[in-house]
Amino acid sequence: MRMTPPEPDMSKLRHVLAQLRGVRKTYDGETLVVKDLDLDIFDGEFLTLLGPSGSGKTTTLMMLAGFETPTAGQIMLAGRDLARVPPHRRDIGVVFQNYALFPHMTVAENIAFPLSVRGVPRSDIAVRVARALDTVRLSGFGERRPAQLSGGQQQRVALARALVFEPKLVLMDEPLGALDKQLREEMQLEIRRLHERLGITIVYVTHDQAEALTMSDRIAVFHRGVIQQIDTPAAVYEQPRNAFVASFIGESNRLAGVVEAIDGAHCRVRLDDGTPILARPIDVGTGDATSVLLRPERITLADPSDPDGSSARNRLAAEIREVIYLGDHTRLRVSLAGRHDCAIKLPAGRRNPVPLPGMRVEAVFEAADCLAFRPE
Amino acid sequence: MIQAATVETTEIPALKRLLRRSQRRQQVTAIALVAPLLVFLLLTYIGPIGALLSRGILDPEVPSVLPRTTAALATWDGRELPPEVAFAALVADMREARSAGTLAAAATRLNYDINGFRSLMFSTARRLPAEIDSARDTLIGIDPKWGERETWAAIRRASGPVGDFYLLAALDLRRDADGNIVAAPEDQAIFIDVIARTFLISGVVTALCLVLGYPVAYVLATLPARSAGLLMIFVLLPFWTSLLVRTAAWVVVLQREGIVNSLLLGIGIIEQPLEMIFNRFAVYVAMTHILLPFMILPLYSVMKGIPAVHLRAAASLGAPPFTVFRRVYLPQTLPGIGAGCLLVFIQALGYYITPALVGGAEDQMISYLIAFYASRTINWGMAAALSILLLAATLVLCAVYGRLVGFGRVRPG
Numbered sequence: 001m002r003m004t005p006p007e008p009d010m011s012k013l014r015h016v017l018a019q020l021r022g023v024r025k026t027y028d029g030e031t032l033v034v035k036d037l038d039l040d041i042f043d044g045e046f047l048t049l050l051g052p053s054g055s056g057k058t059t060t061l062m063m064l065a066g067f068e069t070p071t072a073g074q075i076m077l078a079g080r081d082l083a084r085v086p087p088h089r090r091d092i093g094v095v096f097q098n099y100a101l102f103p104h105m106t107v108a109e110n111i112a113f114p115l116s117v118r119g120v121p122r123s124d125i126a127v128r129v130a131r132a133l134d135t136v137r138l139s140g141f142g143e144r145r146p147a148q149l150s151g152g153q154q155q156r157v158a159l160a161r162a163l164v165f166e167p168k169l170v171l172m173d174e175p176l177g178a179l180d181k182q183l184r185e186e187m188q189l190e191i192r193r194l195h196e197r198l199g200i201t202i203v204y205v206t207h208d209q210a211e212a213l214t215m216s217d218r219i220a221v222f223h224r225g226v227i228q229q230i231d232t233p234a235a236v237y238e239q240p241r242n243a244f245v246a247s248f249i250g251e252s253n254r255l256a257g258v259v260e261a262i263d264g265a266h267c268r269v270r271l272d273d274g275t276p277i278l279a280r281p282i283d284v285g286t287g288d289a290t291s292v293l294l295r296p297e298r299i300t301l302a303d304p305s306d307p308d309g310s311s312a313r314n315r316l317a318a319e320i321r322e323v324i325y326l327g328d329h330t331r332l333r334v335s336l337a338g339r340h341d342c343a344i345k346l347p348a349g350r351r352n353p354v355p356l357p358g359m360r361v362e363a364v365f366e367a368a369d370c371l372a373f374r375p376e
Numbered sequence: 377m378i379q380a381a382t383v384e385t386t387e388i389p390a391l392k393r394l395l396r397r398s399q400r401r402q403q404v405t406a407i408a409l410v411a412p413l414l415v416f417l418l419l420t421y422i423g424p425i426g427a428l429l430s431r432g433i434l435d436p437e438v439p440s441v442l443p444r445t446t447a448a449l450a451t452w453d454g455r456e457l458p459p460e461v462a463f464a465a466l467v468a469d470m471r472e473a474r475s476a477g478t479l480a481a482a483a484t485r486l487n488y489d490i491n492g493f494r495s496l497m498f499s500t501a502r503r504l505p506a507e508i509d510s511a512r513d514t515l516i517g518i519d520p521k522w523g524e525r526e527t528w529a530a531i532r533r534a535s536g537p538v539g540d541f542y543l544l545a546a547l548d549l550r551r552d553a554d555g556n557i558v559a560a561p562e563d564q565a566i567f568i569d570v571i572a573r574t575f576l577i578s579g580v581v582t583a584l585c586l587v588l589g590y591p592v593a594y595v596l597a598t599l600p601a602r603s604a605g606l607l608m609i610f611v612l613l614p615f616w617t618s619l620l621v622r623t624a625a626w627v628v629v630l631q632r633e634g635i636v637n638s639l640l641l642g643i644g645i646i647e648q649p650l651e652m653i654f655n656r657f658a659v660y661v662a663m664t665h666i667l668l669p670f671m672i673l674p675l676y677s678v679m680k681g682i683p684a685v686h687l688r689a690a691a692s693l694g695a696p697p698f699t700v701f702r703r704v705y706l707p708q709t710l711p712g713i714g715a716g717c718l719l720v721f722i723q724a725l726g727y728y729i730t731p732a733l734v735g736g737a738e739d740q741m742i743s744y745l746i747a748f749y750a751s752r753t754i755n756w757g758m759a760a761a762l763s764i765l766l767l768a769a770t771l772v773l774c775a776v777y778g779r780l781v782g783f784g785r786v787r788p789g
Contacts, residue, residue, distance in 0.1 A: 088696050094689065117693065117699055162693075
């Protein structure tokens with residue numbers, strides 16, 4: 001039995017299904033919501049557009065679906081320019097945040113809708129609707145009205161309806177936004193499984209970074225109408241290209257300072273309180289002001305009296321201000337390098353010394369985990 | 377365990393009693409809150425209307441003025457002339473009514489049935505000799521009409537106290553001398569025509585309101601709030617002026633020397649003024665204009681509740697624009713269409729002022745006849761019977777609407 005998930009098959013991602021080239025969008029003729037967007041969507045991939053609200057991710061999705069027209073640029077789907085193709089001829093399935101199920105139709109009629117408007121024979125429709133209901137584990141719910149279903153069930157119907165006509169591309173606009181946390185996590189895995197089983201191409205919009213990390217083959221991080229980075233979840237988390245990506249995805253401590261010297265893979269940064277640390281320069285040069293980002297789980301504690309430590313390690317004096325026990329890990333708030341709100345996550349079971357508020361310790365972290373960015 | 381079971385059996389009736397008591401208090405409060413309005417409505421609305429409508433089925437004049445005659449005719453088989461007793465009873469009744477001055481009431485009522493009965497009654501009463509041997513010969517001697525079966529049948533038909541004379545008349549029906557329901561003579565059969573015309577005009581006005589109002593309601597429902605608010609003021613503007621003023625304004629606009637004709641003549645499109653007033657066209661235009669808000673408002677409120685994302689979803693699923701409208705939008709607006717059509721149609725059924733002012737003689741509706749009988753000929757029976765028909769038509773329509781759409785039932789979704 002395989003315990004680890006299979007590696008994504010990169011060979012199938014080679015083929016480009018959809019392409020956005022130089023796409024711009026403005027609503028008022030003054031500010032660009034989307035600026036010069038270039039994006040390739042590979043056949044069969046799960047691509048997430050992640051970003052804060054107003055970053056242009058939903059606008060991009062709506063331009064793909066055809067509900068918004070690009071102000072400039074070109075959108076291609078399977079080699080066809082979509083500029084003059086109305087939404088109903090694009091063959092793109094869309095799942096909306098509030099499901100958008102038709103209340104006057106039963107569940108089965110909702111799912112049959114895309115088939116009947118395409119003139120699929122009645123007998124085929126029944127078979128395909130039954131299969132779609134089975135796919136989203138709602139067999140036997142066909143005769144109900146959408147209002148008689150729970151939020152999660154309604155979203156599964158919306159999924160089935162968007163998938164039943166086998167579109168080339170499925171777009172999802174924050175489809176789980178209206179569900180509570182537990183149901184959302186359940187549905188994330190369900191959509192993920194559907195994607196793997198059916199081999200469909202999904203472009204998924206969310207502002208929830210945990211959701212993006214859970215589900216995606218690739219994540220495109222949007223900010224101010226520009227894709228800041230597009231990469232696998234691990235790369236986006238481990239090797240963020242700029243300070244925005246690093247701070248938007250995952251939690252991080254920010255320490256301000258100046259780059260004093262760069263030596264190969266490392267640089268020396270003097271923090272604002274005068275403490276020198278070693279860091280990894282990302283987009284800074286000697287003499288630049290920098291914002292050093294450090295993940296809370298990459299910091300460990302050491303006893304100040306313990307002399308052990310290699311030269312690559314940063315060892316900074318710290319004072320524990322607050323200890324929060326969370327079961328699987330312990331969260332600390334410490335004063336570090338003149339800042340009083342630095343976070344540290346200690347995994348469960350490795351508590352030596354046992355942290356207590358007021359305790360003076362040393363925070364130990366690798367230079368490779370300190371990412372020196374140009375401040376935003 | 378035993379203890380628990382005992383507690384259950386003894387406490388549940390007590391609980392139910394407590395529940396009932398607390399609910400009773402709520403019911404009493406609710407009734408007390410509604411009672412003043414209920415009493416007000418009973419005294420000022422339901423009571424008077426009930427009293428008026430009852431006139432449509434009551435027939436009190438003849439039995440009270442001619443009590444002996446109606447009693448004598450009760451056993452008459454109607455195949456031949458009534459027996460001598462009936463003639464004698466009529467003579468006695470007439471003498472008494474003439475001295476009491478009540479003859480006119482019965483004569484008027486009988487005149488509704490047979491034209492000329494009024495003068496027959498008065499001339500007979502006037503010419504009755506002081507001493508008579510045979511009442512039958514004397515009466516037939518005064519006027520040969522007393523020797524006709526139909527004359528006596530009319531008296532028997534009116535011998536009340538409850539009768540279907542007015543209701544049948546309102547449907548162009550009457551009872552013949554043998555008591556069978558037959559069609560009224562052609563020169564008296566005017567009501568079915570007017571009722572059909574009332575329904576036709578109401579139907580056309582409702583259809584016009586729907587065709588004109590649906591797109592407006594759609595625009596209102598999809599516009600951003602501020603512009604929608606401004607447009608809504610224009611929709612509601614007619615409510616701020618009186619019905620009479622609005623109708624009179626149409627007279628100004630549509631008349632021979634009116635705005636429309638002057639404009640068309642000025643541009644040179646027409647050479648003769650168009651006849652646009654005192655005809656059916658004017659009735660349709662004015663009534664549609666006045667009733668349009670009653671179509672737009674329910675449509676708007678229903679359309680406002682349809683999320684725009686439904687239309688996008690339908691398009692993304694492959695439906696071209698008209699299919700989106702027909703299969704997704706239109707079905708969801710049906711409750712609004714039903715409510716709007718019902719409001720407009722029922723109001724149109726009862727329209728009186730507008731057709732009276734801008735329509736011609738051939739464009740008058742049932743309310744015109746009701747007003748005619750109530751205020752000009754003082755025939756309360758006919759006015760009440762026509763009102764009953766109008767009310768019944770309205771109730772049937774409401775019931776149909778309730779069955780098809782449901783009152784206040786929001787569709788699941």
